[in-house]
Amino acid sequence: MVSESELLASVPTQLWIGGPVDATGGATFPVENPATGEPLTHVADASPEDAVRALDAAVAAQDAWAATPARERGEILRAVYERIIARTEDFALLMTLEMGKALPESRNEVRYGAEFFRWFSEEAVRIHGRYQTAPTGAGRIIVHKQPVGPCLAITPWNFPLAMGTRKIGPALAAGCTMIVKPASATPLTMLLLAQLCSEAGLPDGVLSVITSSHSGAVTEPLLNDSRLRKLTFTGSTGVGKKLVEKSANKLLRTSMELGGNAPFVVFDDADIDEAVKGAMLAKLRNGGEACTAANRFHVHNSVREEFIEKFAAAMSEVKLGAGADPETTLGPLINEEQLTTVSELVDDAVSKGAQVRLGGKAPGGPGYYYPATLLSDVPEGARILSEEVFGPVAPVIGFDTEEQGLAAANDTEFGLVAYIYTRDLNRALRVAEGLESGMVGVNRGVISDPAAPFGGVKESGFGREGGFEGIEEYLSTKYIALQ
8 A cells, every 4th residue: 555645646636627637727625634634635626617618528528438339338447447446455545534434444435336337337238228019010119228418426425436436337338428526525536536437448528527615606507508418416415405406497317315314123023133233334334424324223122221232332342543543443524514413413312311321422632533322212302313413323212013113214204225123024024115215224234235226215315326227327218110
């Protein structure tokens, strides 16, 4: 692994539009290290004019890229996958520096994020249509799939690589060009990815990365430009709603992967030791800063205290520290704003009667640290039960019947993912079908898989990423009638 200074010196800090280019006027903004609160480097701060430059490049490259044989597109994606894997340690350290997560978490994300390029390199040659005789026998029906055209992806800070690759992979495989606007907190990983794509043979203009500290102003002209054909966004439900409203003006194709409030339901017949292992993954993966993180722990009252004691014991083994420290298993939160939000949610629950079984207070000092925290006896009115905490805090509440557990799990406007633990297969299927969520983990605390469709229902959004379904988000269906 290269040193931090060598790595940062090797990563592009300009906009990527057919290669590295300066922002208009040479404007820049700092990228902060959450472990210290100090700047790592400065990157180009794009203007609305720069965004239009990126769209110009995407439009210019679109027809040739769509006409590129699917096998060639797939081979380029495969080459990018291999380059990412070869530079696992570089990507892992870079993500840890700009996002804060512990190095083991970052390495896992590199493997997960790279897999979207491998998966969709294989899907590029499996875009199917159909040919059939019309029911009347008077003609023939041809159904043909074509790329939707230039796309805009707006990605979040919590998974700097994977949230980009699971959008870029299917778009490029389908024959679409793409502009990525990464989160201002974590732009470096996406800039390094753009560089690797170019090295792997991706033509100029097919992928652009525009970094900016003022996302709304930069994306506005793109959303109002009829040449843009699709918007894909991962982030908060509030921002997602605003983007859907803006996209309606041009009737853009949209896919939205939005907020979550995932329930983790432990029934009375569950294997408690396995449930605790799953809870550690579902809650503390990525430091709890994940839309799939378990946000509410609904545990049957007959096993609630056993679960709490064992969960607290497991959480007490977590080591809080700088992500780059090899001993660290829980890094800092992304910034001071997030630290304040997590602290306020815990304080609100405690003020209303919740009991702190572990953690509960930020240690202070430089960096944005919050310890693994477990709350019991959380009252119904606590904000933490209805708001996405996005941190390493686990509130536990009890229930008595299966119907109560299911109702409590569904008592949210969100519907991204839910987790259930039970030894009863019939109950598992019954509850899984009754849960109002796009994904369900049965006796497992991690459900993300590039080969599976990822997405939610209700206010967690629409559209799917990954799986066979993922590439369909970037394809238009054309019906050709033959006499």
